[in-house]
Each structure stands twice: as C-alpha cells, then as structure tokens.
Amino acid sequence: MLMKIPIDEPQRIESAAQRELRITWKDGHESVYGYAYLRRLCRCALCRHEWTGQPMLDPKSIPDDLKALKVFPRGNYALSFDFSDGHTTGIYSFEFLRQICPCPDCVRRSAFS
Numbered sequence: 001m002l003m004k005i006p007i008d009e010p011q012r013i014e015s016a017a018q019r020e021l022r023i024t025w026k027d028g029h030e031s032v033y034g035y036a037y038l039r040r041l042c043r044c045a046l047c048r049h050e051w052t053g054q055p056m057l058d059p060k061s062i063p064d065d066l067k068a069l070k071v072f073p074r075g076n077y078a079l080s081f082d083f084s085d086g087h088t089t090g091i092y093s094f095e096f097l098r099q100i101c102p103c104p105d106c107v108r109r110s111a112f113s
Contacts, residue, residue, distance in 0.1 A: 008025070008093075008094045008098040009025065009026045010024065010025055010026070011024045011025060011026050018035070018068055019034065019065075019067060020032055020035065021033045021035065021068070021071065029103075031103060032102070033097070035068045035083065037102060038068075039066055039087060040059040041100055042087065042092075043090065044090045044091070045089070046089055047090070066083055066084055068081045068082065068083055069082045069084055070082040077094060078091045078092055078094060078096075079094075079097070
C-alpha cells in the first residue's frame with residue numbers, strides 16, 4: 001500500500017504583525033493570508049448556515065485592517081483565531097487553508113479545477 005504524503009501539512013506557521021498568517025507547507029509552497037481574508041471565509045455555524053452551507057456573514061462587514069489577537073492550534077489538523085472583531089469560533093483545517101491559498105498560482109489552478 002502506498003502512503004500518500006500530505007501536502008496540506010505545514011512545516012512552519014508564522015503570524016506577522018497581527019495582520020497576516022504565513023504558512024510554509026511541507027512541499028515548500030508558501031501561503032500568505034490576510035486575517036480579514038480568513039475571517040471572511042469562516043465556515044463556523046455563525047458565519048455559514050449549518051444545513052445549506054449558505055454564507056450568513058456579509059463580507060463587507062469585515063474591516064480590511066482586522067487583526068488576529070491570538071492564533072492557536074486545534075490538534076494536529078487546524079488553527080483557530082481570536083479576531084479583533086470578537087469572533088473566535090472558526091476552525092480552519094490545514095486542508096482548507098491550503099485550498100484557499102490566495103497566491104496567484106493557487107488561484108489560477110483552482111480556476112481550472
């Protein structure tokens with residue numbers, strides 16, 4: 001049986017000036033996320049309808065200068081954030097973070113998926 005080497009496993013995680021999250025993945029790829037970007041994509045039950053998955057959060061309500069006051073791991077599979085707008089319930093799996101990487105290469109690749 002072949003073992004799949006997960007690319008969605010971080011090698012290094014850094015928070016820069018409470019403004020952005022930088023993840024270097026095991027395959028060498030680097031992702032940089034603004035905290036406002038992450039907050040707008042939150043998939044918790046307060047931000048997305050539990051049954052339909054429809055967004056309930058108005059992205060315009062999130063200020064561009066949103067900060068992460070705290071970043072902490074959830075087991076070995078995800079991160080959570082205490083955002084400066086008071087939101088604390090989102091859990092961002094490493095798989096999800098890799099999928100939403102905003103770099104031009106990943107955006108271009110996902111456009112063709």
